[in-house]
Amino acid sequence: MDAELNEINASEESFTVGHNFMSTWTEAEYKKINGYTGLESEEDPLYLTLDSAKSESKDWRKEGAVNKIKDQSHCGSCWAFSATAAVEGAHFIKSGKLLSLSEQELVSCVTKSSGCDGGNKASAFEYLKSTKQELEVDYQYTSGSGSTGKCKVDRSKGKV
Numbered sequence: 001m002d003a004e005l006n007e008i009n010a011s012e013e014s015f016t017v018g019h020n021f022m023s024t025w026t027e028a029e030y031k032k033i034n035g036y037t038g039l040e041s042e043e044d045p046l047y048l049t050l051d052s053a054k055s056e057s058k059d060w061r062k063e064g065a066v067n068k069i070k071d072q073s074h075c076g077s078c079w080a081f082s083a084t085a086a087v088e089g090a091h092f093i094k095s096g097k098l099l100s101l102s103e104q105e106l107v108s109c110v111t112k113s114s115g116c117d118g119g120n121k122a123s124a125f126e127y128l129k130s131t132k133q134e135l136e137v138d139y140q141y142t143s144g145s146g147s148t149g150k151c152k153v154d155r156s157k158g159k160v
Helices: 002-010 027-033 078-095 103-109 121-128
Strands: none
Touching: 078 103, 078 121, 103 121
């Protein structure tokens, strides 16, 4: 594995690679956290076209629209993390305020997905059409152990 990393780092790419906490995981361990189940239809009707998308490139991290990396741990909740990041970024673009929203709310409350056993961001967006997502500080992530948890949403705390 180190030879592969050295080869990648010797290339003229604009990034480098290295070891992290998942470097020694087996394929089965890695598969367990890959919870994306795909879309139910061929078409994903939930998208947003931004004027800035017409430019050659834009690094939204430099603009302040992206939170620090979050860790889903041993839960197949990547779908909830990607949906939450999209909502956080869209909210920042609209309001200029970057919030950290609750992935746990989606993991536990989106009934069209399977929590830690997988889901898709389209079902998360469907859920968010009828409710506002809470802040992470109010509905903290507890599924790191791989347990989906029960929905404990407090609608009065919804923000976005």
